[in-house]
Amino acid sequence: MKPDRTPMQRRPRLPPKPRTVERKVEQDPVEVFCRIRPAEIPGQEECIAEVDSRTVKLTPPNSSFAYRNGSAKEQLYKFERVFGPSSSQKELFSRVAMPLVSDLVNGRNGLLFAYGVTGSGKTYTMQGTPQDGGIIRRTLDVLFNSIQDYQASRFTFRPDGMNGFDAQSEVEAQNDRRKAAATPRLRPMAGGRTTRGRKDPPGSQDSSQRIPDTSRINSVDEDNVYSVFISYIEIYNNYLYDLLEELPETGPSRGLQTKIIREDAQHNMYVHACTEVEVKSPEDGLEVLYRGLKRRKIASTRLNCESSRSHSIFTIRLLQAPLDAQGEDVVTDKSAIVVSQLSLVDLAGSERNLRTKAAGDRIKEAGNINNSLMNLRICIEILRENQETGGNKKVPYRDSKLTHYFKNFFDGDGKVRMVVCVNPRSDDYDETLTVMKFAELASEVQIQRSQPARRDLGLPPGRRRANQLFKEVRKKLEDEVEGAGVEALEVDLAPIYSLAPDWPVLTSSTPGGLEEVISRLKAHLRKRLQSRERLEKNFWGTVAAMRSGIAEMEKENLVMKKELTSMRALYSDAMGRVRSLENLLHNAESANESLQRKLEDQAFLRDECEAVKEERDMAKVQSQIEKQRMKAKLRTKLEQEKMKLKSTLNTELHHQKSKIYQSQVKALKQALFSDKQTVPTAPLQPSTTSSSDTDLTAIPDKTPIKASTSDPKLNMTPASHRTPAVVNLRHRRSRSQGSDVWIDHRPTQGEVLPTAGGGAQVVLRDVEILHQRDPLHHQSTPNRKRSSTEGTPLQDRGVWGSQKRPRV
Numbered sequence: 001m002k003p004d005r006t007p008m009q010r011r012p013r014l015p016p017k018p019r020t021v022e023r024k025v026e027q028d029p030v031e032v033f034c035r036i037r038p039a040e041i042p043g044q045e046e047c048i049a050e051v052d053s054r055t056v057k058l059t060p061p062n063s064s065f066a067y068r069n070g071s072a073k074e075q076l077y078k079f080e081r082v083f084g085p086s087s088s089q090k091e092l093f094s095r096v097a098m099p100l101v102s103d104l105v106n107g108r109n110g111l112l113f114a115y116g117v118t119g120s121g122k123t124y125t126m127q128g129t130p131q132d133g134g135i136i137r138r139t140l141d142v143l144f145n146s147i148q149d150y151q152a153s154r155f156t157f158r159p160d161g162m163n164g165f166d167a168q169s170e171v172e173a174q175n176d177r178r179k180a181a182a183t184p185r186l187r188p189m190a191g192g193r194t195t196r197g198r199k200d201p202p203g204s205q206d207s208s209q210r211i212p213d214t215s216r217i218n219s220v221d222e223d224n225v226y227s228v229f230i231s232y233i234e235i236y237n238n239y240l241y242d243l244l245e246e247l248p249e250t251g252p253s254r255g256l257q258t259k260i261i262r263e264d265a266q267h268n269m270y271v272h273a274c275t276e277v278e279v280k281s282p283e284d285g286l287e288v289l290y291r292g293l294k295r296r297k298i299a300s301t302r303l304n305c306e307s308s309r310s311h312s313i314f315t316i317r318l319l320q321a322p323l324d325a326q327g328e329d330v331v332t333d334k335s336a337i338v339v340s341q342l343s344l345v346d347l348a349g350s351e352r353n354l355r356t357k358a359a360g361d362r363i364k365e366a367g368n369i370n371n372s373l374m375n376l377r378i379c380i381e382i383l384r385e386n387q388e389t390g391g392n393k394k395v396p397y398r399d400s401k402l403t404h405y406f407k408n409f410f411d412g413d414g415k416v417r418m419v420v421c422v423n424p425r426s427d428d429y430d431e432t433l434t435v436m437k438f439a440e441l442a443s444e445v446q447i448q449r450s451q452p453a454r455r456d457l458g459l460p461p462g463r464r465r466a467n468q469l470f471k472e473v474r475k476k477l478e479d480e481v482e483g484a485g486v487e488a489l490e491v492d493l494a495p496i497y498s499l500a501p502d503w504p505v506l507t508s509s510t511p512g513g514l515e516e517v518i519s520r521l522k523a524h525l526r527k528r529l530q531s532r533e534r535l536e537k538n539f540w541g542t543v544a545a546m547r548s549g550i551a552e553m554e555k556e557n558l559v560m561k562k563e564l565t566s567m568r569a570l571y572s573d574a575m576g577r578v579r580s581l582e583n584l585l586h587n588a589e590s591a592n593e594s595l596q597r598k599l600e601d602q603a604f605l606r607d608e609c610e611a612v613k614e615e616r617d618m619a620k621v622q623s624q625i626e627k628q629r630m631k632a633k634l635r636t637k638l639e640q641e642k643m644k645l646k647s648t649l650n651t652e653l654h655h656q657k658s659k660i661y662q663s664q665v666k667a668l669k670q671a672l673f674s675d676k677q678t679v680p681t682a683p684l685q686p687s688t689t690s691s692s693d694t695d696l697t698a699i700p701d702k703t704p705i706k707a708s709t710s711d712p713k714l715n716m717t718p719a720s721h722r723t724p725a726v727v728n729l730r731h732r733r734s735r736s737q738g739s740d741v742w743i744d745h746r747p748t749q750g751e752v753l754p755t756a757g758g759g760a761q762v763v764l765r766d767v768e769i770l771h772q773r774d775p776l777h778h779q780s781t782p783n784r785k786r787s788s789t790e791g792t793p794l795q796d797r798g799v800w801g802s803q804k805r806p807r808v
C-alpha cells in the first residue's frame, strides 16, 4: 500500500513587508542639572551660590583644602539649569524628568542619575515625600495619568526571561490571571539582609496624605495598549541585589541573592533573573517602591542619619503593542512590541572617611562607593576623550557593576541626564568641587540617540475609538430597539464623512436681526461648501487612488495568472516526476524486500552450519578425552601385568634356584663326605644376588657353606647375606659380604629387548669373577697378588639397561 501523501501546500501570499521607520541617529549631550539644597542651619557659612538659572559660583571657604594650599579661587560652573534652594520638586521634575517620561511613552530609553556628596539631597530629589513627591513618585503619576485609558489587561505581556517580552491573547492572559490568583503569595516584604530595625518608608502605611502629580503626556498613541513593569536593583559593595526578590513564606530566610549582569540578543545589558512586577496604577508602583526601600541598605552616618550605602536603580519598563485592525485585541506578534525603559538612579554619596568618621563596615562601603563612582568618572572621561580626539580607547565599563549595567546608555541607546545635588555648607566644599568637575566633564559627553524602531503594520488609525463608538451604538440599539438583531453587526472602520456640524438654530428673533441670521447662515453655508469641496476633492482623490489601485491590482492579477499557469505546468511536471520516483521507490522497495528475505535465509543456514560444526568439535574433544582415558587404563593394566609377571617369574626363579641350590648342596655334601680331598670344579653356588630391578629374594637357608674347614677363605656364605651388588661401571671390584674374598666385576652387553613404551632396552650383564687359591699350594705365600686371569667367573650378577621412549 502506498503511503498517504501530504497534499502539496499552497504557498500563502506573503503580507506586504512592514515599512520600518528609518533610524535617524541623533546626538544628545549628557544633560547635567544642579540642585542646591536649602541650608540645614539658617545663617550657616555657604560655599555655593546661584548666579543665574544656568550658573553657580563656588567660593572656597577658609577651612577648605584649596584655601590652605593656596589654590583657592572662585569658580563658575554651567549647567542645563540650576535649581536653587527654594525650587520645588514639581519644578525640578517638570524640567528634568518630564521629557524623559515623554520619551518613555514614545518608546525611547532614558537614564537619570542623582549624583552628589553624602547628605546633599539625592534621595530627597529622587523620592521626595508623599506630600511633595520626588522624581520617582511623579514619574509614576504622570505615566499612569497618560496611559490610564489604554492599559493592557494584566498578563497580556509576560517577561521571557531574556530581557524580552511575549504578548498573549486575552484568553491566555485570563488563564494566567486565574493561576496567579490561585498561587499562594510568597514573602515579598521580608528581606533577610537589611530589614532589621528599618522603619517603614514615609507614606507606605498611609496613602491618604499623598498628593499625586496630575500632569500627563499627550502624545500617547491611542491605538496601542500599554503595560508597566518595575524592577528595583541595588548595587552594594559592587554586588547586585534584586530588592523585589520574592522569598519563601516559610522556612529560614536565606536573604537576597547576588545577581549577575547578562547581555541579551540585542546586546543590551540586563540583570539576570531579576523580578519585574507588573503594575497597573501609581499606587501599585509606590507599593513596589516601598517594598524595595525596606530592603535598601542604609545606615546612619555623621553626615546623614539615613545615608544610602548603595546605588539604587528603579527601572520602569513601558511596553506598548498595537491593537488589531478591529481595535479590539492586541497584536501578539513579538516584533510589534515596543519596550522602552527609564532608569532612575539614586547613587550612594561620595564621602571622605575622615569627615564621616566611618569605621568597620562603613569604611568598606565607602571604599566601594567611591571606587564605583570613580569608575563612572573614568568611563565618562574616556568617552569624552574618544569623542574629542576621534580615538577608540577602551572604556572600562566592566570594572564596576554600575557602569557595566549602564553601558548601553553610554554607547548610545537613550538619553542620559544627571542631577548634581549640592549642599551649600562650606564643610562640603572640597568634595563639592570634585562633583562640579565631574559634572562639567559629563556635560561635554555626547550620547547618540536612537529612535524607537516602530513597525508600521498598516492598520487604520483611530480604530480603538471607532471600536468604542461602535460598541456604544450597538448597546444603545440593543437597549432601545427590541429585536434589532445587532449581535451580527460588525465594526466597520471606514471613514465617516460629514459636511459640517448641524445647521445652527436661527430665528428671526435672533439678536442682530435677519442680517445676522443671513450672515451666520452664509458663513455656515460657506463652511459646508468648503467641506463639500474638500470632501469632493478627497473623494476624487480616493477614486483616482482606487482606480490606480484597481489598475495595479489588475496588472498584478494578470501577472499572477501567468505565474499561476507556469506554476501549474511546473506542478504537473513535478507530479509526473513524483509518480516516476514513486515507481522507482516501489521497485527498489520490493528488491530490497527480496534481498532481505535472502539475507535472512543465508543467516539461517549459517546458524545451522555453525551448530553442526560446534557439535563435531564437541564430539572430537570427547573422543580425544576417551582415547586418553583408554591409554591410561591400558598403561595401568600393562603395569599390573608386568608386576604380576615379574612376581611369577621371581617365584619361579626362586623356586628353581632353591632347587639347584639344594641339589648342589646335596652334591657337595656327597662329594665332601665321600672324598674329602676332592676339590669341586663346578660352581659352588648359584648366585643369590641379583640386580636391583630383578629383586630376587635371598635363599632362606642360612647355613654357611664351607669349602674347607681348615681355610676360612673357602667358607662360603649364602647369597642372601650379601647386599646385592650395584651395577656401577665405576666399581670394578667389590668385597664379598661376610668373607674376605674380592669379586671382580666386568659388565658385558647382553640382549636388546623391546620396551613397553615402544623403545629398546639394552641388557648389560655383570660378570663376577672370584679368584681362589689352592689352599694346599699357596699356604706359604698368603700375600700373593690376584691376577685377572685367575679364577673363573661365578655368574652374571645383574642387568643395567637404558630405555628410549618415543615422545607422545
Ligand SMILES: Nc1ncnc2c1ncn2[C@@H]1O[C@H](COP(=O)(O)OP(=O)(O)OP(=O)(O)O)[C@@H](O)[C@H]1O
Binding pocket: 036, 037, 038, 116, 117, 118, 119, 120, 121, 122, 123, 124, 125, 304, 306, 307, 308, 309, 347, 348, 349, 350, 421
Ligand atoms: N531640597 C531639599 N529640600 C528639603 N530638604 C532636603 C532637600 N534636600 C535634602 N533634604 C534633606 O536632607 C537630608 C539628607 O538628604 P538625602 O538623604 O536626600 O541626602 P543624600 O544625598 O541622599 O545622602 P546619602 O548620599 O548619604 O544617601 C534629608 O533629611 C532630606 O529631607
